[in-house]
Each structure stands twice: as structure tokens, then as C-alpha cells.
Amino acid sequence: MTAQTYRFTWQDIEIEAVYAPNKWNVIAHLEIWSINPDRAPLPITETGYFSHYHPIEELGGDVVVQVIAWLDEEAAKPAWKACVEAIRQYSLI
Secondary structure, eight states, X not given: OOOEEEEEEETTEEEEEEEEEEETTTEEEEEEEEEETBTOOBTTBSSSEEEEEEOTTSSOSOXXXXXXXXXXXXXXXXXXXXXXXXXXXXXXX
């Protein structure tokens, strides 16, 4: 099966996710980029890019729904809340 590309917005950040459910017939691969703003931090990555290999069939169902649920879960953690606050205050950290 070929890779599927999804674009969606999460908390005013445009995101692109590319999911290859069967890469090289041995593994699945999920890539996530923040594309607008470019390389904006996300709760799962400070760099705006995330690559994840996992066993085939591990990510079943709607990819976008699952990625958003993952982002929401990580965004509830203190580390992300601190990051958002630092961005709001224009911190250089």
C-alpha cells in the first residue's frame, strides 16, 4: 500500500502527516510536519518534525483522528504548557 498524505489544522498550526502503513513489507511509518508556521513546535516534537516507525497494523482507523488525539494528550502535559507560555512571552529559550 502506498503512503497516504493528510493535511489538517491543530490549534492554529497547519500539519501534514504522511502515513505508510506497509513500508518495505516489514514496518509502518508515520511522519508529521508542522507546515504553517513552518517547523512550529508541536507537543510531540520541538523541531516541528516527527518520524515514527512501528509494527504494521499498530495504527488502525483514521490517521488524522489518532494524530490529533495524540497531540491533545501531549498538549495537556506541563512541558507543552510551559513551551506555549514561553512562546507567548517571546522567550529565546
